[in-house]
Amino acid sequence: MGISINVGMKQDYSYLFQSMSTGSGGGMGNLNFLSDYASIKNGSYGKLMKAYYAETGNSAKSASKTSSNKKSISTASDDTKTLANIEKAAEGMKEVADDLLATGSDSVFRKVSVTRKDEFGFENTTKEYDVDKIYKAVSSFADKYNKVIDAVEKSETQSIVNKTLSLVNMTEANKDLLAKVGITIGEDGDLSIDEKTFKAADMNTAKSLFNGNNSYAYRVSAQASLIDYAASRESNKSNTYTFTGNFSNNYSTGNLMDALF
Numbered sequence: 001m002g003i004s005i006n007v008g009m010k011q012d013y014s015y016l017f018q019s020m021s022t023g024s025g026g027g028m029g030n031l032n033f034l035s036d037y038a039s040i041k042n043g044s045y046g047k048l049m050k051a052y053y054a055e056t057g058n059s060a061k062s063a064s065k066t067s068s069n070k071k072s073i074s075t076a077s078d079d080t081k082t083l084a085n086i087e088k089a090a091e092g093m094k095e096v097a098d099d100l101l102a103t104g105s106d107s108v109f110r111k112v113s114v115t116r117k118d119e120f121g122f123e124n125t126t127k128e129y130d131v132d133k134i135y136k137a138v139s140s141f142a143d144k145y146n147k148v149i150d151a152v153e154k155s156e157t158q159s160i161v162n163k164t165l166s167l168v169n170m171t172e173a174n175k176d177l178l179a180k181v182g183i184t185i186g187e188d189g190d191l192s193i194d195e196k197t198f199k200a201a202d203m204n205t206a207k208s209l210f211n212g213n214n215s216y217a218y219r220v221s222a223q224a225s226l227i228d229y230a231a232s233r234e235s236n237k238s239n240t241y242t243f244t245g246n247f248s249n250n251y252s253t254g255n256l257m258d259a260l261f
């Protein structure tokens with residue numbers, strides 16, 4: 001008996017992909033819905049969307065997974081290694097973001113006393129930002145951000161991909177401000193930072209981006225937690241049985257259906 005799908009109510013492309021390996025040919029017609037994503041072939045969406053939608057051998061891949069996991073009834077969309085890498089990357093991104101958000105004596109934006117001699121040999125002491133220290137922290141932030149993008153590229157879990165796309169959108173929204181401190185967004189969504197431009201930039205602009213509540217770094221930290229949680233939740237789906245020998249909630253019909261939306 002076939003399954004009726006009302007695509008007018010909700011077009012869930014991950015579900016349509018899953019149906020490709022279960023039908024006798026009718027599922028391939030669902031590929032027409034991918035035309036909705038024609039506008040995001042390039043740009044910051046490209047890397048994630050290609051990984052999630054553009055595998056032409058998806059049906060064969062699914063069959064291979066089924067064959068190699070005959071003894072498993074895990075409901076997780078990704079393997080353990082992929083999910084572990086995503087969790088590690090998200091935790092790393094949150095850590096460096098939180099370091100930038102620190103206040104008081106722990107803040108990288110805390111001004112330090114700098115003493116210089118003028119043309120007459122007199123010493124003058126002023127309070128200034130430690131630009132080298134700030135650059136190192138922001139550079140680490142960009143590196144950890146890129147690791148998340150790279151890790152999620154291998155994911156087929158819709159909730160993880162969606163939360164990472166929200167992170168990408170957030171970064172795009174701050175594109176102009178990031179450019180002012182020498183940070184650019186590549187076509188693959190990765191961040192790159194030009195040291196010379198950053199160190200010559202106004203550190204007050206950098207501080208507005210990476211320090212304080214509602215700053216860009218603050219929102220990145222929050223999104224990192226959501227990505228980490230989504231990966232952790234997906235990992236739990238491999239635990240089909242509880243310690244009492246009963247099916248876990250992850251294998252209940254309700255949660256199986258929840259994974260489709």
